[in-house]
Every structure is written in C-alpha cells, then in structure tokens.
Amino acid sequence: MNYPKVFIIILNWNGLQDTLECLESVFNLDYPNFEVIVVDNGSIDDSVEIISKRYTQVILIANEENLGYTGGNNIGMRYAMEHTADYMWLLNNDTVVEPDTLSKLVDAAEKFPDIGLVSPVIYYYDEPDKVQFCGSYVDWGNSTILYAAIKDAQVSDEFQCGENVCLWGTALLIRKSLIEKIGYLNEKFFAYWEDTDYSIRSIRSGFRNMVESLAKVYHENQSPEEGIPNKGNHYYYFMIRNEYFLWVQYVKGLKKILYLKKYLAKVIGNAASFRFYLGKEFADACFDGAWSAFRGVGGPWDKNIKMPFILMKIFSWHPYFLENLLNGEFLNIFSETLKRVKVKLLRICNNG
Numbered sequence: 001m002n003y004p005k006v007f008i009i010i011l012n013w014n015g016l017q018d019t020l021e022c023l024e025s026v027f028n029l030d031y032p033n034f035e036v037i038v039v040d041n042g043s044i045d046d047s048v049e050i051i052s053k054r055y056t057q058v059i060l061i062a063n064e065e066n067l068g069y070t071g072g073n074n075i076g077m078r079y080a081m082e083h084t085a086d087y088m089w090l091l092n093n094d095t096v097v098e099p100d101t102l103s104k105l106v107d108a109a110e111k112f113p114d115i116g117l118v119s120p121v122i123y124y125y126d127e128p129d130k131v132q133f134c135g136s137y138v139d140w141g142n143s144t145i146l147y148a149a150i151k152d153a154q155v156s157d158e159f160q161c162g163e164n165v166c167l168w169g170t171a172l173l174i175r176k177s178l179i180e181k182i183g184y185l186n187e188k189f190f191a192y193w194e195d196t197d198y199s200i201r202s203i204r205s206g207f208r209n210m211v212e213s214l215a216k217v218y219h220e221n222q223s224p225e226e227g228i229p230n231k232g233n234h235y236y237y238f239m240i241r242n243e244y245f246l247w248v249q250y251v252k253g254l255k256k257i258l259y260l261k262k263y264l265a266k267v268i269g270n271a272a273s274f275r276f277y278l279g280k281e282f283a284d285a286c287f288d289g290a291w292s293a294f295r296g297v298g299g300p301w302d303k304n305i306k307m308p309f310i311l312m313k314i315f316s317w318h319p320y321f322l323e324n325l326l327n328g329e330f331l332n333i334f335s336e337t338l339k340r341v342k343v344k345l346l347r348i349c350n351n352g
Contacts, residue, residue: 003033004086004106006173009076012093013041013066016050018220019093023055026091031102034089035059037076041066068190068300069169077184081176088179090172094220096125097171104215105173116178116207117199119167120215128218135211138164138200143247143259145196148211165209169195171217181205188298192235193242200250230278233285237301240267240286244293264290265326272319287312 008026012019019038026036036058040048042065052060061075073090080088087106091097105118122133135148145166172195182201185194199209244263251259267290274282284306291307292298315322 003031004110005084006031006034006087006089006102006106007076007080007083007085008034008036008089008091008102009073009080010036010038010091010093011041011069011072011076012038012043012047012051013072014043014045014047015093016043016045016047019047019051020054022091022093022095022097023051023058025096025098027055028099029097029102030099031106034102035083037061037079039063039072039076041068041072066300068187070185070187070189070191070194073169074184074187077174077179081179086176088174088176090169090174091217092170092219094125095122095171096218098216101171101215101217102173104212108210108212108215109173109175112208112210114206114208115210116175116202116205117167117209118173119209119211120171120217121211121213122168122170122217122219125218125220132219132221133168133170134213136166136168136196137162138166138203140164140250143251143255143262163208164203165211166196166199167209167211169198170219175207178202178205178207181207188245189242190238190299190301191242192238193246197246197249200246233278233282234301236270236274236282237285237289237292240270240289241293241298244290245298261326265323268315268319268326269323271315272323275316283316284312287315 010019010022010026023036023038036055038051038055038058038060040051040060040062042063048060048062051058059079061079063072063075066072067075077088077090087109089102089105101120105120109115109118119133119135121131124130124132133147137146137148139146182198182205186197189197202209247259247263248256267286271283271286274286287307288303288305291311292302292305295305297305
C-alpha cells in the first residue's frame with residue numbers, strides 16, 4: 001500500500017509542556033510515513049534545548065522572533081515543500097491526537113483528488129466527549145461564517161464536503177498541489193482568521209475542503225461560558241482587525257458598503273461589551289484593531305498605531321444606540337440600553 005509522505009508542523013511559542021504532550025501523542029500515530037517539524041517562534045522558556053534533547057528525531061527550526069501563526073507555519077511548510085512532502089499537517093501544540101487520526105485524514109484526502117484541505121472533528125481537551133468544531137460554511141450573502149450544529153459530532157454533507165466549507169487551522173491537513181497553486185498562509189493576518197482566508201482561497205482555486213468525521217483531535221481551548229472570556233487583549237485586537245482583512249478582499253460594490261456599516265457596528269458594540277466585562281484596555285484593543293484594519297496595517301500588533309482619541313470618544317458616546325442605528329435595528333436601541341442599565345444596577349446593589 002502507498003503511504004504519501006506527511007510533514008507534521010507544530011508551532012511552539014513558550015508552550016513547552018503543551019508541545020511535549022502533543023509530541024508524545026504524535027509519535028504514537030499508526031501512520032507509517034511522516035516526519036515532524038517543530039517551529040519555535042522565539043521562545044524564552046528553554047523550549048528549543050529541551051525539545052531537541054528529548055526528541056532527537058524532530059526537525060527543529062528556531063526563529064529568533066515570534067513570526068505569528070502565519071509566519072511560523074509558513075517556514076515549516078516551505079521546508080516540507082523542499083523535502084518531498086505530499087501533505088503537510090498543521091497541528092496546534094495544545095492538541096492531543098488519536099493514534100489513527102492522521103491515517104483517517106490521509107485516507108479521506110486520497111479518495112478525492114480535488115480535496116485541498118481536510119480537518120478532523122475537534123473536541124475539547126478537558127471534555128473529550130464534547131465537540132468544539134466540526135465544520136463551518138461561508139455565507140456570502142451576509143459576509144459571515146456559519147458553524148455546523150454540534151450534535152454528537154454528526155456533520156451534514158454540506159459542512160463535511162460542500163463547495164463553501166471552511167476549516168480551522170487547529171489540525172489542518174494540506175495537499176501539496178494546493179500549496180503549489182495558491183501559495184502559503186497570508187502573513188498579513190499574523191494570527192486568527194488566516195485559516196478561513198486559506199479555506200476560501202482553496203475553494204476559489206477549484207479545490208474542495210472537508211471534515212473527516214471519523215478523525216479526532218482534542219484541543220485545549222476554553223469551553224463556552226456566559227459573558228466574554230478573557231483571552232488577552234491581543235486576541236481581540238487580531239480578531240477584529242483580521243475579520244476586516246478577510247471580507248474586504250471578497251465583497252464588492254454595494255455589498256462592500258453594507259459590510260463596512262455592519263463591521264463598524266460590530267466594532268462599536270464589541271468595544272462597549274469589552275469595556276463593560278473586561279476593562280478599558282480590551283475596548284482600546286478593539287478600536288486599535290479596527291483602526292489598523294482601516295489603514296491596512298497587518299503583521300504583528302504595532303501598539304504605536306492607535307485609533308484617534310476623538311473617534312474613540314464618538315464611538316463610545318452611546319455605543320448601543322450607534323450599533324443598532326448602523327444595523328438598522330431601531331427597536332433594539334431602547335431595549336438594549338435598558339438591559340445594560342439593569343445589569344449595572346444589579347452590580348451596584350451586589351457590591352453595596
């Protein structure tokens with residue numbers, strides 16, 4: 001039986017313990033033809049030294065600085081392309097894989113030569129019976145991404161292998177011929193939304209993307225909870241900035257104007273929520289991310305680029321009014337404001 005050559009690319013940035021656990025599971029894979037590349041993004045926690053000693057079979061590439069998800073993975077992908085790769089598997093370092101995960105992914109890709117990207121079903125690490133991701137779909141009419149309904153990891157045909165399927169980069173198998181056609185990850189994104197962009201580029205080049213529902217990966221990510229999770233203000237900066245980068249590439253004419261109005265409403269609403277639940281620095285990160293987006297500034301977060309103070313004041317004046325006004329949801333203006341006042345009064349009472 002023919003086993004295509006797979007390079008597994010794991011990106012590490014000061015995440016030594018996660019990476020070691022991931023590597024342990026990777027070297028228990030039953031797939032017989034793979035090599036492992038660990039790309040270290042300028043870690044300062046002795047990752048390079050410890051990994052190189054413990055896993056001498058790993059190809060270790062040490063970057064002097066953090067090049068982000070895109071830059072770090074691109075370095076690993078270029079190495080793999082230069083060394084007879086048939087597939088590349090981008091694998092987050094905070095994942096653990098089943099022994100047969102890679103075999104199932106490659107089998108799925110080999111059955112359909114027009115498949116460019118394949119993802120396993122992704123489960124929560126701390127709740128291994130709970131699905132985190134099992135496919136998403138581009139809603140071009142509304143410039144948004146719809147996620148498959150999670151129900152016992154059963155994925156509908158539309159999400160499993162439809163013409164508009166988008167995948168996460170958490171455990172993404174990539175066919176060599178796709179890279180030859182569309183190139184590497186867009187480093188303008190640095191981190192977040194780059195996998196959606198890559199999925200759309202795959203679709204637009206004539207390939208299809210799919211979820212292999214029999215393959216499993218466990219990912220250390222926060223389970224859904226009430227309120228807004230504190231993932232660090234950098235996360236919200238990149239999420240806001242890069243969402244804009246994604247959609248302005250593809251929406252045209254009147255749709256672009258409508259998208260810009262929708263995007264600005266989201267920025268204003270998110271900043272207000274971040275300020276309320278997480279603090280001012282999160283609201284500022286949201287505004288600064290949008291300002292960098294409008295200016296076309298990609299790559300790592302340049303903290304010298306900030307939204308002008310006067311604009312932030314205008315957008316913060318009455319955010320729920322502005323958000324609903326931009327969205328044309330006039331009936332929500334009063335009800336949303338009243339809801340926020342009630343929450344604030346409850347907090348004051350509880351603290352009193």
